[in-house]
Amino acid sequence: MDAEGLAALARQLRVDAVRAADAAGSGHPTSSMSAADLGAVLLARHLRFDFDRPDHPGNDRLVLSKGHASPLLYAMYRAVGAVDDDELLTYRQLGSRLEGHPTPRLPWVDVATGSLGQGLPVGVGMALAGKRLDQLPYRVYVLCGDSEMAEGSVWEAVEHAAYNHLDNLTLVVDVNRLGQRGPTRHEHDLGAYQRRLHAFGWHTIEVDGHDLDAVDRAFAEARSTVREPTAILAATRKGRGVAAVEDKEGFHGKPLKDTAEAIEELGGRPGIRISAQRPPDGDRPKAERATPELPRYDLGDEVATRNAYGEALAALGSARGEVVALDAEVSDSTRAEFFAKAHPERYFECYIAEQQLVAAAVGLQTRGYVPYASTFAAFLTRAHDFLRMAAVSRAGINMVGSHAGIAIGQDGPSQMGVEDLAMFRSVHGSTVLYPCDANQTAKLVAGMADLEGVRYLRTSRGEMPVIYGPDEEFPAGGSKVLREHGDDDRATVVAAGVTVHEALKAADLLAEYGIPVRVVDLYSVKPVDADTLNQAAGVTGCLLTVEDHHPEGGIGDAVAEVFSDGRPAPRLTRLAVRNMPGSATPEEQLHEAGIDAEAIVAAVKLLVERVVAP
């Protein structure tokens, strides 16, 4: 495509962005117009992508981090014929694939964007896959806005990309000077971005983002740069091409007032149809696949579930080549180090950067890998927005939070994950697993690999006795009845993780008082085993939940939801962490919070007495 054609293509992208927003009555045409020249050059001259085969292993990746500029992306899809004009005009309408911000409902979109500052971290994950695992020459392009450079997650990614010499990664910053509510911090000072990125070890190129030839040379320079990722810093003007809005405040996120006039000013509708370059042939190495030989633990042995996690993951990695692991500089605590030692080529150290940790996992799964990403449960809250967006991205990732709950003991509240179940339960389509023993952990680790969506495994710091045999099965959505006395049971105690062992102790004590109770190990907090809970409710009429978590959003809420189906409900009560813990031994912590065996005994007695004498 010659220079004239390129200019016409850029005009068309602007026109189509304006038309789409006009049809929708909302959207961000001005943010699209600033980047239209960048998009045109990339699409016509550099991107290698088979739009008929979005799963082609050699396809370059394009992440529109400034997801609000979706009209530009959709205009690019129309230019290659992937989307037709009728569909373009369904933008933002009910049922349309062309959502306000891109999602993988479109086959050419790998990840959802729209929460700013996430595109580059996810792109880093894709670039790591290309370089270290696929060993394919595809490039990853991330187009981001200048406003989002204020997000810390961008700088986690900047650091990570340079440290890993990701020369297959190109960041294009559309420096259009204007954020949503006014000027950005650095406006058109490209040097401000250049100095920062260069200091982190990036190759940088400053260009006039409306000079098609300069932009073209910049992309070429990025492709020929080795050992360093490249940032193209493009000075642009928001609303470029329409004088009424160009480089002016107050026109963010609004259709243009007079679309017909704007189209005329932009030079009309060129009607261009182009083909992107074809990706190179070549396939990625075939991953091994065998049945994993999971570790087997003897009944009664004292094993921390975090240890079982590490051992099971290493075994799973031996059986399945697509399994990868990531950790945020605490692999000696989470035990991800067991995997790292067994499979160093598939282990990714993310240092203390939890947003990058999750984003890298999301990026890796777009390339078919099955990532397990671990850190302390408490610190996964750092990546909540990335987890939320992973669900919108329809990403399949395994998250592992160790050191759950107050049971960690002396380190105190900053290290205690007591909100993690609430966070993961609220993620759309998630699975939440919380084992109490080593064999159970091993089975869950293997089983979660093949689930969909965001899967969470909550592991514990301290040792706990092995109570299940190594051949027992633990499907997601199941539970285990650990104590039951048929119709004699007078209450049901529902526990998970560390509280299962407290519940078993309590059941023994209660038996001495002549109060038989049923004990349910609710290892699958979401989905929850409604059948078993309903059955227990039918027999005992009352249930007590006990959890090492705040009372909101965890096991108590999960069980209550089962009985929120319009039918008469059993009597419920819950024990949970309601205090602000300090430092203390694990046993003292459980006692202080009132979630130990003694507290369970007291609560069950109260519950049972109420049946007898309401």
Add this chain to the structure above:
Amino acid sequence: MDAEGLAALARQLRVDAVRAADAAGSGHPTSSMSAADLGAVLLARHLRFDFDRPDHPGNDRLVLSKGHASPLLYAMYRAVGAVDDDELLTYRQLGSRLEGHPTPRLPWVDVATGSLGQGLPVGVGMALAGKRLDQLPYRVYVLCGDSEMAEGSVWEAVEHAAYNHLDNLTLVVDVNRLGQRGPTRHEHDLGAYQRRLHAFGWHTIEVDGHDLDAVDRAFAEARSTVREPTAILAATRKGRGVAAVEDKEGFHGKPLKDTAEAIEELGGRPGIRISAQRPPDGDRPKAERATPELPRYDLGDEVATRNAYGEALAALGSARGEVVALDAEVSDSTRAEFFAKAHPERYFECYIAEQQLVAAAVGLQTRGYVPYASTFAAFLTRAHDFLRMAAVSRAGINMVGSHAGIAIGQDGPSQMGVEDLAMFRSVHGSTVLYPCDANQTAKLVAGMADLEGVRYLRTSRGEMPVIYGPDEEFPAGGSKVLREHGDDDRATVVAAGVTVHEALKAADLLAEYGIPVRVVDLYSVKPVDADTLNQAAGVTGCLLTVEDHHPEGGIGDAVAEVFSDGRPAPRLTRLAVRNMPGSATPEEQLHEAGIDAEAIVAAVKLLVERVVAP
């Protein structure tokens, strides 16, 4: 204090750190030893702090961002006589103020640390208070580790500090080369940190962190540097002073093996007692305090609650001088701009950096301000770890999330806050408010200022009719019964925010079917009005919750928790957002998710029929 005394003080800090960890049987002595010389110089020569008056307005602030080095901090407190030797040896024991990581249970600690990368962002908030509001010459010192420089939140703060010319802020980076599981990315390459910080506009000083004189000069240089924050990059050795552990891997977070021997190697116990320099006199300007003249809205007018938020906050700011507002570059959407226009001197633009937004609020409240920090509800998830830690810090902050729920319409799921209630409910000691009308919003905005802990207000994008008079009161923990027909009510619909209006429509429709229902506006999601719900349950026997939020962790769970008190429960059922929304109009969204009036009517019918024919 002369050089010899200083060296002895540094030795004592090491010895006391070793002794504290020994007494506890856990803790991080080696991470304390690397920074002991830095701590000694700061305490003896630069920190101006009246330990008898921790609330002295002129006190410098010291934030130990590497909170695991708490033994060093406690040793410093012992050196000034604030903590005695007996208490030092209670470290990490049940009931001790000397927790594993510092918390404000100690009067000299402003904020809890231990989640890495939070000290600098919070310190930025304190420094902003000193410079822009208090106009007092106190300095803010943040001591952080090298590992935590990988956290994006640090770079949000680095950018913010330089942009605001916070020359009252000194960051000391204890570059001890070793993280938890092994070497850091940059090990002892001070230049790597220097280049990055310098590029962001910081003054940087590289020193040997064990050269007391050089460290002293660095602090002096920091104090005399104007217009730029200063970072002292100190090369240190983890475990400094004890050959068995010094600069060696494998000794993170463990007491030394032979404490007596280590103490001998360190030179014994010097028994030094020093005084910190006294802070300068002077008080901060007295804040105005009057009864706010809140905006008043007419019944039936269509007003977005986000508008009422902005208008009420501006009015509150006029009445109360300690009220400040912050926003993450979306003040035109959240309507924080109304406050910004009325009180520019008390408005803090944080750009798109939600972690810094919350951290700045936490920092400002340590100086007695009442911050309101706003962005889209969806993007507050970005700061979940900061909110969790704000609770551990016993911080009083007002968080405001606009654009809640799928009711925002066309923008799609990336912009929709449908996990925020779950997140805020799970924060310890939090208050969660969700108004449905403008007058209610105004009252809640004013009322939340005087609550304790983390307060959350959820506002909506779209206009909704005003249904309450301007003089109605809305205390936290309350609710409003909007429809009731005495004992005739056959079901209770519990709603909040946008679903209140759907519930009212549904109640009218159900009345036509001869099904009188009670409608409760649960504007206080936490604490929840158990009395009103119990009363409604007593009459109607069944309740339906309907919420613009995922089914986990929100209003359905909050109501179910009320009935998880061991007593016989009413029949419950819930409507919530179970689908993954795309783009659509607000009305279409509510319909697709099944949380509109039509869905409520259908659900109530089902619920009521079950009563009749179970």
